Amino acid sequence: MLTTSSRLLRLLTLLQGRRDWSGRGLSEALSVDVRTIRRDIDRLRELGYRIDASAGQGGGYRLGAGPNLPPVLLSDSEAVTVMLALRAAANSMAGMDASIASLIAKLENLLPTRLQPQLRAVNAVAHVLPAPGALAEIEALALIATACRDRRRLRMRYSDRQQRETRREVEPLQLILAGRRWYLIAWDRRREDWRSFRIDRISEPELLPTQFEPRMLPEPPAAFIAKAMASAPSRYSLRLRLAARYDDLVDSVPGWCGLLEPLDDESCTLRVGAETLPGLATALLFIGHEFELIDDPPWRAELEALLANVARPIAAPARRDHA
Structure with missing residues (x-):
């Protein structure tokens, strides 16, 4: 049987791990009666924890937010x-x-x-490689997240990939982390359409007092961002044909690789794009399925040479070092 102090720590861990607990559920988890649970709840309150109780059979408990950050117990x-x-x-x-x-x-x-x-x-x-390019600022990310949660309009400056800056007023819906980049999905009031915005290209975000009723995004947020990323103008882009049904590929081809669309009953097209040829080659390697090119770009030979530099040493017999 747990000592009182150990039981209190275990009780606090349970309350932190789930939003609502019944008195009976806590008593079963700790192998004590409901009366003991009530006494332990009172002890935690004396220690400064705010624990809300609800009436009813067995009672219910929830760890509430207090003026100070309470200790968090971790396994x-x-x-x-x-x-x-x-x-x-x-x-x-x-x-x-x-x-x-x-x-x-x-x-x-x-x-x-x-x-x-x-x-x-x-x-x-363990080392984390630095991400290329600019990163989202935590202050901007926190302000935009608040706008999404509170359904408040957002005014901001936005720079596109050509560094052209425009003033936007949007109704923010959701933040999406794709790879190492943060994106905002929002309704653009001037353009009267859904748009995606890279957070690192947003400057001077301003939270407006006006609230709004959220609109219905026509597709899941992750799919919307994947399409936006794939359809964005790229310096190098390709259309590929994959000899498999869409339903067999949609869960295995990474969404960031490109826009996958059904071509017919037995094949799909995949539109892949990148700002550099090494980036495009990386996307092709991650597809994980055989494909053929639909397009014949002028830089095809350069891409072939780049991929050959990878394939050649792998295909060659391994060199064994002799002592």
């Missing part, structure tokens, strides 16, 4: 996961280096001794 695997996620997050947003470094240092000091070897091992061999 061993959750603690290591948080550390790894923080390192990865730093590579998808700008302006977070100092905050993430400070948070990682605090967590490292709090981790149990038994987890230190695991963390040191991960830190020694």
Whole structure:
């Protein structure tokens, strides 16, 4: 049987892990009676935790938001996961280096001794490659997320890929992280249509007091962004034919590779684009299915040579070093 202090910690972990708990559910999870649960809830309240209770058979409990941030209890695997996620997050947003470094240092000091070897091992061999190009600023991302949540109009400046800047007023719907880039899906009031915006190209975002009733996006957000990315003008683009049915390919071809569309009952087209030939070659390697070119671009020989540089050493017999 758990001691009172251990039981309180376990109770707090349960309340943090799920929004609502019945008194009976907590008593079964901790193998104690409902009366003990009530006493333990009172003890947690005395320690400063806000725990809301609801009436009814068995009662219900929810950990509420208080004026201060309460301690968060993590399992061993959750603690290591948080550390790894923080390192990865730093590579998808700008302006977070100092905050993430400070948070990682605090967590490292709090981790149990038994987890230190695991963390040191991960830190020694795991590295996150820097993302190419600009990253979204955390301040802009937080403000835009607030606009999405509160259904408030957003005014901003937006630069397209040719660095042409326009003033926009939008009704923001959702943020999407695709690869290492953040995108906003929003209704553009001037153009009266749905648009996608790269967050790193947004400047001077302003939260307006006007609220709006959300419109219905005609397709799932992830599909909308995938189509927007694939249809965006690219310096290098190709149309491919894949000899398989759309239903057999849609879940296996990565959405960021390009726009997949059914051609007939037995084949599909895939439109792939990139700003560089190495980027285009990378997309082709990730398709994971045989394909043939529909287009015959003037830089086809350059692409063939680039892919041959990869295929040639792989096809050659491995060289064995002799002692």
